[in-house]
Amino acid sequence: MCGNLLETRDLRVEVNGVPILGGVDLEFKPGLVYAILGPNASGKSTLAKTVMGLPEYKITGGDILYNNESILRKTITERAQLGIAYAFQTPPSISGVKLDDFICRICPDYQCKAESDTLMGETCASKSELYDNFERLGIRNLAKRDLNDGFSGGESKRSELFQVLSMRPKIMFLDEPDSGLDYDSLKVVGRELRALREKGDTTLVIISHHRYVLEFLEVDKVYILQQGRLVYTGDMNDIPALEEKGYEKFLEEVTG
Template identity: 40%
Template sequence: MSTLEIRDLQVSVKLPEGELKPILAGVTLTVRAGETHAIMGPNGSGKSTLAYSLAGHPKYEVTGGSVTLDGEDVLAMSVDERARAGLFLAMQYPVEVPGVSVANFLRTAKTAIDGEAPKLRTWGNELRGAMEKLQMDPAFAQRNVNEGFSGGEKKRHEIVQMELLKPKIAILDETDSGLDIDALRIVSGGIERVREAGQTGLLLITHYTRILRYVRPDFVHVFVGGRIVEEGGRELADKLEDKGYERYLAGAGPAAV
């Protein structure tokens, strides 16, 4: 059972003029394999900063605290080392990678994580099966990564990656944004399959409760001003749907990104 331990994490962003702007003001959170944690909060609360800091984005500088995965120091790892250790980030805005096909990208990633290349015949079947479950045309496997994909296709591709790579901890940064009702249901189904397998801890970042109608969280954390200000179960998400975030905003920390 893998465990991600975040303790008093403090992060600043590098401004163009070289100054550091504090964003995360001491985040403490434990995510275990088989658990689904929803991080909810208004725009500018620092949710995406948390996601990209865990993944190792160079724009963000950790100024305090610790992050460990199964006892190993995540903050001492490079970005690729974090991925090989079992961290996965589904991006809010997946990037296009011209010249690299989806099939080659995914097989290369799987090889890097497992330490050996998957057998071509078996891998082809796995890739087709994963794409069909997300209702993606298998022909997309020969297209360049995310190039010419719609917003919904990009998000489905992110979940295809997660299903095939089987990470220890998956961070889903607003995977529901930009999805219509049908796409949300399909993407949520992929997330649920990973959740039900019980081998991956999920950190689901979202503004809204609509994805939580399909992916039921074990824990809900309200994120405001760069910190967690309240925690609870699924009922907390329902309360946020009814009353919003306004009551948390008084006295919140500086605006975040």
């Protein structure tokens, strides 16, 4: 318990009256990198969305602690202010909100000078740094587009990553940050996450099936969920066997 940035204790969650998580205990320590794996529909996204506080995910038991204090009564905004961030598996699009303007609003380094100012590019002190970051992520062309509106799969994943990175969170849940990415985009995402790991002041929780990103990041701990429960805790050494055998056979062997 001691030394955890975030933990879930016997977390039980239902959606529309259907139980999804059946008592999950997970621990996340500061600065480490975690992978949450598991077959489709095992509750990985549900877990991350529940930690973030999305309203349709109803907690029916257990607790979520951040720095040893329950956050169950906190709103999404309050959780984000504490330093928790979630990058969606499928990022929602928001018409009328420009990506660069949005980044300006959420990033502590890019504060706009006036509340009424929507043309942040013209007034933001750190304009050039902001645009350097757009370039680095290969999405400079998206800066003036509406948030995720008509973005390709790979573009929306990189835009989503940029948004979450801009919030400077203490712990980020990245829900399949590599899905739908071509090799070049995968490298970009891998490089960004690796740089974050090397800095060491952010806890990364990666939901992914992609060996490349997990190996590139040197994940410290692997949690496997199945049917809404934590069924296995391991590390990177398990990945080759998992890949070879598939979840069913791997779990059968390790859990008996």
